[in-house]
Amino acid sequence: MNNTLYPMKIARTLKPRIWGGPRLQEYLGVSAASEFNVYGESWEMFEENTIINGFWAGQSLRTVSEELGSDFLGSISYNRFGKKVPLLTKFIFAGQSLSIQVHPGDDYVKANELQQDGFGKEEAWLIIEAQPGAKIIRGFQNGTKLSDIKKHIEGGTLESICQQVEVSAGDVILNPPGVVHAIGAGILLFEIQQASDLTYRLYDYNRRDKNGNLRALHVEQGLRVIDLEPRVGSKVIAKAREDSWVELVRTKNFVLTSKELCGGKNTYVHKSQNSFEIVTVIDGKSQLRSSGSDVTSLSQGESAILPAKLGDYQLQGLGKILRAGLEI
Secondary structure: OOOOOOOEEEOOEEEEOOOOOHHHHHHHOOOOOEOOEOEEEEEEEOOOOEEOOOOOOOOEHHHHHHHHOHHHHOHHHHHHHOOOOOEEEEEEEEOOOOOEEEOOOHHHHHHHOHHHOOOOOOEEEEEEEEOOOOEEEEEEOOOOOHHHHHHHHHHOOHHHHEEEEEOOOOOEEEEOOOOOEEEOOOEEEEEEEEOOOOOEEEEOOOOEOOOOOEOOOOHHHHHHHOOOOOOOOOEOOOEEOOOOOEEEEEOOOOEEEEEEEEEEEEEEEOOOOOOOEEEEEEEEEEEEEEOOOOOEEEEOOOEEEEOHHHOOEEEEEEEEEEEEEOOO
């Protein structure tokens, strides 16, 4: 077995956010950012995150991908994106509602945002927890025009023309580029997205940063990329697969699946060699085993990346686990 290819446990990157809350640190079992600052996001799969076990311990995912190329990323990713790490996964908790925002697609980014490596931002959410009555925003009401959006941004009433959707644990939401959206207060979720942090804020509730300044808006850019097509059926319908996993969402940019682990029984995973996989525990604990490598243990909120050429592996544990990649 090549000792450079094994399940690689990832050190998370925690992000304080003005709209965050203590629930994220409780869920992850980490200390508070500070007395006056709370975490809102935990970036799990991120090219600057470091590996914490085995041969590559202390090295970033970017370094590993540059060194191993297709053996690490897989032919699908390597042929489309070269040695770039194409996905970002994270946990988000909204103590307050996030800004109403929109993300551009690949073509717009390549033409107008050259510093972004060509990645637009398509994303999907798996709701882990939602307080009673918690809602997301996704899309505008039918018949909304750009002139309406401008008027309501200026008047501070943009929420009134948005579609608001009540959510609960287990719901899956897909936000393609161009679809206006926002996470409402009281929601904890897992997000998978293209490897871009490019966000155009349209409205932010006149929220001020720690220095007392209004947070920046990006109305002009946002209006250029907004998709006004009516959005019917905001929630993605999960599909049972023949391999006993549940497919939560599939797009050209990513696939996300889930499975309940039931204690002592091993789950054998036939892994595609065309794509890396990200394994994340969202409830309970799990152990990963692959031929010739040490056992990798994951607790709630922890993730590991499995190189494309790793081969098949086993999972054991109790709780719920996610698998993500370009092909699953």
